[in-house]
Amino acid sequence: MxxxxxxxxxxxxxxxxxxxxxxxxxxxxxxxxxxxxxxxxxxxxxxxxxxxxxxxxxxxxxxxxxxxxxxxxxxxxxxxxxxxxxxTIYSYPEFLYEQSKNKTRVVIGGSHGKTTITSMILHVMRYNNVEVDYMVGAQLEGFDNMVHLTEDNDFIVLEGDEYLSSPMDRRPKFHLYQPNIALISGIAWDHINVFPTYENYVEQFEIFIQKISNGGILIYNENDPEVKRVAEAATNPIRKIPYNTPEYTVSNGTTLLETPEGPMPIEVFGAHNLNNLAGAKWVCQCMGVDEADFYEAIATFKGASKRLEKIAENGHNVAYKDFAHSPSKVAATTRAVKEQYPDRTLIACLELHTYSSLNAEFLKEYRGALDAADVAVVFYSPDAVKIKQLEEVTYDQIANAFNREDLIIYTNPAAFKQYLYELKYDTKGVALLLMSSGNYGGLDFEEVKNLI
Known part of the structure; x- marks a missing residue:
C-alpha cells in the first residue's frame, strides 16, 4: 500500500x-x-x-x-x-483505527497516567509472551518503536490522547478509536487552548465512554471523584469495573506492594503509580493474563521514559526527571518522591512550559502543587511565552498562584543552571526532582547526573 x-x-x-x-x-x-x-x-x-x-x-x-x-x-x-x-486523507488516529478495526481495541484514556499504564500493560504482555499491536506515547525499554502494527495480532493497545486529531479534524484522538476495552485514569482540566472550560473538557470523556462498543468494558479510577461520577452516569450497554489505589508500604527507599502472596518489592513508587498499576492489572486480566502472572511481570517494570525516571544516584543523593506539567500530576509526583525519600531534602523544580501552565488564569490551578517539597523552584522562559503568543506571566502571578512564600522563581536558563550547580549535595542527602515537558531552556541532563 x-x-x-x-x-x-x-x-x-x-x-x-x-x-x-x-x-x-x-x-x-x-x-x-x-x-x-x-x-x-x-x-x-x-x-x-x-x-x-x-x-x-x-x-x-x-x-x-x-x-x-x-x-x-x-x-x-x-x-x-x-x-x-x-x-483518501486520514488523521493519525483515523489511520490507527483503520488498521485495527478487526482487532480488540484497548484504549487507555485520562488526563494523566496514560503512558505509564499503557507501558505497564505492554511490559506485562511481553513478559508473558503475548504478542499485541500497540501505540504508546514514549520510548519504552526493550521496544524498538512506539507503534507496532501487524495483520495477525488479536489485540491492539492504544494510548488515548484527548488532544485534537488533525488540522482538518478537531475531534479528540481518543474519540476515533471505538474501544472494546477502555480505561480512564483521571480527569484534571488540561489543554485550555482547545477546551476553554472545565465542563467542556470533562465532556470529552463522557463522549469517549459513549464510543465504547456495545458489550465492551470500562475500567475506571474510582479514587478520582470526577471519573467516578462520569463513569457511573454512563447509560450505554457496557460492563464497568472500578479500581483504586492498592495497599503498599515504603521501607528503606523500597516500595512493597501488598499482594495475595504477601508484600512484593516493585521498581515504581508513589500512590499515583500504584493507582496506575491497579488499572493496568484489570486491563491485563480482561486481556487474559491472570493476577499471579501480572504480579510476577510487574515486579520488573522500571517505568516509561521521562516518567519518574531515575537519572542519577549515589549513597546520599538521587535525581529524577519527570514529564509532569499538569497541576494534579505535579502534586502527585512531588508527594511520591517525598514519600519514597522522607529523610532527604526534596528539591522540586517545575518548568512552566505548556500553553495551560503559561496562562495567567490557569496558573491558579497550581495552588499547593509543590507543597510536599522542602525546596520549591519554578522556572519559565519569557521567550516561550512569546513563541506561544500568550500574555506575559509575571513573577507575582506565579508566586501568588503557588501560594508559597519561599518559592524560588527563575526566568533565565543560565541562572537556573547555576542554581543547580551551587546546590549543597551533602551527606545529609538530597532528592532532586526535575519536572517538565521541556528542557529548562537547554539544560543538559547528562551534566546534572555528574552533580549528584
Whole structure:
C-alpha cells in the first residue's frame, strides 16, 4: 500500500511511518523541519525526505493513503493537492483505527497516567509472551518503536490522547478509536487552548465512554471523584469495573506492594503509580493474563521514559526527571518522591512550559502543587511565552498562584543552571526532582547526573 505522510517528522508520525514500513508498506513523507531522534530513525530505514519542505508535485494519484500530522496547517500545499486529486486523507488516529478495526481495541484514556499504564500493560504482555499491536506515547525499554502494527495480532493497545486529531479534524484522538476495552485514569482540566472550560473538557470523556462498543468494558479510577461520577452516569450497554489505589508500604527507599502472596518489592513508587498499576492489572486480566502472572511481570517494570525516571544516584543523593506539567500530576509526583525519600531534602523544580501552565488564569490551578517539597523552584522562559503568543506571566502571578512564600522563581536558563550547580549535595542527602515537558531552556541532563 502506498502511503504518504504530511509532517512525517513528528514523534508519533515518524513512529507510525516506521511501523508501516516494517509491515511492508511503500512509505514516503515530507516535513519542513525534522529533529532528533526522528531524523536518525527515519534515515536508517531510508524514509528521511531528501530535502525539507512541501512538494505538491509529489502528491500523485497512485497514493492510496495520505496521513496528516498535527504540525501541518490546513493550507499545506501537499494537503491542498491531495484534496484536489480526491485522495483518501486520514488523521493519525483515523489511520490507527483503520488498521485495527478487526482487532480488540484497548484504549487507555485520562488526563494523566496514560503512558505509564499503557507501558505497564505492554511490559506485562511481553513478559508473558503475548504478542499485541500497540501505540504508546514514549520510548519504552526493550521496544524498538512506539507503534507496532501487524495483520495477525488479536489485540491492539492504544494510548488515548484527548488532544485534537488533525488540522482538518478537531475531534479528540481518543474519540476515533471505538474501544472494546477502555480505561480512564483521571480527569484534571488540561489543554485550555482547545477546551476553554472545565465542563467542556470533562465532556470529552463522557463522549469517549459513549464510543465504547456495545458489550465492551470500562475500567475506571474510582479514587478520582470526577471519573467516578462520569463513569457511573454512563447509560450505554457496557460492563464497568472500578479500581483504586492498592495497599503498599515504603521501607528503606523500597516500595512493597501488598499482594495475595504477601508484600512484593516493585521498581515504581508513589500512590499515583500504584493507582496506575491497579488499572493496568484489570486491563491485563480482561486481556487474559491472570493476577499471579501480572504480579510476577510487574515486579520488573522500571517505568516509561521521562516518567519518574531515575537519572542519577549515589549513597546520599538521587535525581529524577519527570514529564509532569499538569497541576494534579505535579502534586502527585512531588508527594511520591517525598514519600519514597522522607529523610532527604526534596528539591522540586517545575518548568512552566505548556500553553495551560503559561496562562495567567490557569496558573491558579497550581495552588499547593509543590507543597510536599522542602525546596520549591519554578522556572519559565519569557521567550516561550512569546513563541506561544500568550500574555506575559509575571513573577507575582506565579508566586501568588503557588501560594508559597519561599518559592524560588527563575526566568533565565543560565541562572537556573547555576542554581543547580551551587546546590549543597551533602551527606545529609538530597532528592532532586526535575519536572517538565521541556528542557529548562537547554539544560543538559547528562551534566546534572555528574552533580549528584
Amino acid at each position: 502506498r502511503t504518504h505522510f504530511i509532517a512525517i517528522g513528528g514523534a508519533a508520525m515518524h513512529n507510525l511511518a516506521l511501523a508501516l514500513f516494517d509491515k511492508g508498506y511503500n512509505v514516503t513523507g515530507s516535513d519542513d523541519a525534522i529533529f532528533e531522534p526522528s531524523r536518525t530513525r527515519l534515515d536508517k530505514k531510508g524514509l528521511l525526505p531528501a530535502e525539507l519542505g512541501w512538494f505538491p508535485e509529489r502528491i500523485t494519484p497512485d497514493i492510496e493513503a495520505v496521513i496528516l500530522g498535527m504540525h501541518a496547517k490546513a493550507d499545506n500545499p501537499e494537503l491542498l493537492r491531495a484534496q484536489e486529486l480526491g485522495l
